[in-house]
Amino acid sequence: MAKKPVKITKGAPAKGEPASQGRTAEAPVAASSAAVRPAVIVVGADKGGVGKTTIARAILDFLSLNDIHARAFDTETPRGTLHRFHPDETMIVDLTEPSDQMKIIDTLNTSQAKVSVIDVRAGGLSPALQALDEIGFFDAVKSGEFRFVLLHVIGSSISSLEEIAEIAPYVADANYFMVKNHVNDTTFFEWDPQTHAKYFEDVVTSGEITIPKLSELAYEQVELSGAPFSTFIANQDAQGRPAEHSFVLRGYVRTWLARVADEFERVGLLDLVGEKRR
Amino acid sequence: MTRRTLAFFVCSPHSRTGVTTAARLLTDYYLWRNVGVEGFDTDVREPVYALFFPERTRVADLSDVKGQISLFDRLLVADERPKIVDVCHRSYERLFTTIAEIGFLEETRRQGVEPVVLFQTDATQSAANGALVLKTTWPDLTMSVIHNRGASPLGQDSLAVLARYPPSGKFVIPRLEAPVARALDDVGLSLSALMSDAPPANSFAVRNTLKSWLLPIFTQFQSFELRLELQSGKCLG
Numbered sequence: 001m002a003k004k005p006v007k008i009t010k011g012a013p014a015k016g017e018p019a020s021q022g023r024t025a026e027a028p029v030a031a032s033s034a035a036v037r038p039a040v041i042v043v044g045a046d047k048g049g050v051g052k053t054t055i056a057r058a059i060l061d062f063l064s065l066n067d068i069h070a071r072a073f074d075t076e077t078p079r080g081t082l083h084r085f086h087p088d089e090t091m092i093v094d095l096t097e098p099s100d101q102m103k104i105i106d107t108l109n110t111s112q113a114k115v116s117v118i119d120v121r122a123g124g125l126s127p128a129l130q131a132l133d134e135i136g137f138f139d140a141v142k143s144g145e146f147r148f149v150l151l152h153v154i155g156s157s158i159s160s161l162e163e164i165a166e167i168a169p170y171v172a173d174a175n176y177f178m179v180k181n182h183v184n185d186t187t188f189f190e191w192d193p194q195t196h197a198k199y200f201e202d203v204v205t206s207g208e209i210t211i212p213k214l215s216e217l218a219y220e221q222v223e224l225s226g227a228p229f230s231t232f233i234a235n236q237d238a239q240g241r242p243a244e245h246s247f248v249l250r251g252y253v254r255t256w257l258a259r260v261a262d263e264f265e266r267v268g269l270l271d272l273v274g275e276k277r278r
Numbered sequence: 279m280t281r282r283t284l285a286f287f288v289c290s291p292h293s294r295t296g297v298t299t300a301a302r303l304l305t306d307y308y309l310w311r312n313v314g315v316e317g318f319d320t321d322v323r324e325p326v327y328a329l330f331f332p333e334r335t336r337v338a339d340l341s342d343v344k345g346q347i348s349l350f351d352r353l354l355v356a357d358e359r360p361k362i363v364d365v366c367h368r369s370y371e372r373l374f375t376t377i378a379e380i381g382f383l384e385e386t387r388r389q390g391v392e393p394v395v396l397f398q399t400d401a402t403q404s405a406a407n408g409a410l411v412l413k414t415t416w417p418d419l420t421m422s423v424i425h426n427r428g429a430s431p432l433g434q435d436s437l438a439v440l441a442r443y444p445p446s447g448k449f450v451i452p453r454l455e456a457p458v459a460r461a462l463d464d465v466g467l468s469l470s471a472l473m474s475d476a477p478p479a480n481s482f483a484v485r486n487t488l489k490s491w492l493l494p495i496f497t498q499f500q501s502f503e504l505r506l507e508l509q510s511g512k513c514l515g
Contacts, residue, residue, distance in 0.1 A: 217343040247354055248347045251380025 038108035039147035039273035040137075043179075044120030044128060046163045050155040051181040053081045055211065056119035058260045059151075059269075060086050061230045063115055065261070066270060071113040073104055075128065076121040085228055085238075089113070095120070095128045101135055108146060115273045125152070125163070129170040142173045149272050151209065153179045161195070168203040175272050176203070181211045183219065183256075209263050218252040221245065229257050282392040282510050283356045284503075287373070288424070289365035290398035291408045296429030296451065297398050298327045299462070301364035302469070303451070303492075304396070305331055307499045309470035314359045318349050320373065321366035329465045338363075340372040350382055356390040374412065383416055392506065395421040399443060400430045406442035413444040422447035422502065428454050447505075449498050458487045 043056045056072065063070040072090040074080030083090040093100035095118070104116060120128045129150075132138060141148040150171055154163070222229060225245065227238040233254045237243040264270075288301040301317065308315040317335035319328040328335040339345035353361050365373050377383060386393050397409045413421055423443050425432065427450065432439040440448065454462070461467065461484050472485065473492055 215343050246347045246351050247382075247385060248343065248350045248376075248380050251350075251382065251385070252343075254381060255379050 036114050036274045037147050039115045041149045042118045043151045044125035045153040046123050046125050047155050048122030050153045051183050052153045053119055054183050055153055055179055056082050056117055057085050059117055061228055062261050062264050069113045070115040070117055072117040074119050075124055082119045084226055096131050126166045129167055133170055147274055149175045151177050151179050153181050164203055175206045177206050177209050179209045182213045183211050207267050212259050214256040215252045218249040221249050229253055281358050282390050283358050284360045285353045285391050285393045286362045286396055287365050288396045289370055291367055291370045292400055293367045295398040295400045296426035298364055300424050301327050301362050302330050303495055305362050306469035307496045308360055310473045316359055316361045318363040320369035327364035340369045346376055354389045397423045399423050399425045401432050401439055409443050424449045426451040451495055454491055458484055
């Protein structure tokens with residue numbers, strides 16, 4: 001059943017984080033041609049528990065609220081978390097299987113959804129990028145056939161920085177963003193500048209995205225509801241029926257989602273996927 | 279015509295300005311008129327307001343999301359029962375931060391609830407600034423100031439002090455002589471009952487003095503309520 005999310009009233013801007021600490025590339029210019037090139041947004045990390053699926057869910061809400069038709073692929077087989085929240089637009093796939101790669105890549109041009117969001121399971125980012133490389137996806141991106149955005153969700157530990165070296169070879173032509181996810185904690189990301197610089201020697205980022213903290217109780221209630229954030233805000237259950245969610249919790253989720261949307265807008269996500277706000 | 283449900287926030291950023299007295303007076307005013315009323319005490323350390331009305335108040339810890347839910351979700355129920363929130367100075371910042379964060383005031387209009395801030399005056403500039411900040415942040419918010427001459431006298435320049443506050447309605451709570459004021463501390467003393475039929479436990483002098491003190495206060499509340507109803511009628515047709 002289609003679930004119509006509420007329009008978000010923009011709240012206060014997200015609390016400022018310092019500008020990207022890595023080398024920052026010029027934001028790629030959005031296509032001006034009438035034909036929209038399909039876009040692939042990969043959300044991933046090799047470290048577990050950093051909130052990849054939360055980010056993927058927020059992106060799907062953000063795109064939906066901007067009237068952008070998107071589809072999603074959940075690589076957490078056999079039972080995907082993203083699929084649980086967005087069953088109508090999500091397919092569970094194994095990115096290392098050619099048949100599933102075909103379901104994604106071979107349909108990019110023919111699908112009505114011009115934006116495909118891939119939520120890569122923990123530990124699967126490097127293999128996923130390698131698989132995409134092997135089938136020539138990055139060559140197609142380089143030639144302008146597809147758009148590619150990589151959201152690398154990083155944790156506060158040094159192991160997150162170590163992942164960067166592993167994925168560096170695949171992000172040369174990508175809009176590569178580091179995502180600092182504070183949704184479940186208040187961990188302060190503060191790396192030693194020299195250590196940080198060392199890891200960013202070989203990678204160019206398009207910037208950083210900071211996901212603010214959400215009240216634990218509010219987050220839990222959305223989890224329990226099994227509904228997209230925007231559906232929870234609209235006081236509906238996962239089937240789109242009227243629910244009785246607390247107004248306070250809906251208020252916190254609404255403000256949080258508006259701040260996340262501010263972050264996505266700040267980095268020009270709509271332009272990067274070739275869609276202007278309608 | 280649908281009546282809007284009133285949600286009063288009696289507040290001050292400072293302690294000992296008479297917030298609980300004002301919340302108690304407003305509660306007793308409604309009880310005196312046989313109007314069901316619900317109270318919320320935000321002072322978890324010393325919930326004095328809740329002691330006066332144990333049957334109809336709840337203590338809400340605003341530092342905790344569950345406490346916020348017990349307050350704000352209930353305030354949004356448009357059942358025509360006035361709700362009165364005693365906002366102690368310790369909860370003042372937290373309350374208005376939460377109101378902004380969850381979009382409470384915007385939702386009240388959709389739900390048919392009329393939020394009213396009753397701001398307790400004191401002689402400090404910071405209190406007046408606090409009231410101005412609220413009015414600037416939410417220009418449509420109904421706000422009145424309460425000048426409690428006993429708990430928070432403004433001194434010789436009271437008019438100048440009051441002029442620092444946003445131009446809005448004003449309630450005046452007259453000063454009580456100390457012996458009579460002490461009688462108010464008795465949590466078993468119901469001011470609404472006193473107005474209806476004076477309990478014999480109190481001395482004649484105290485009863486009469488309290489009645490004389492209460493009557494003009496209740497009259498101000500009544501005028502204010504009527505004014506709100508008239509405005510509501512204009513809005514709702």
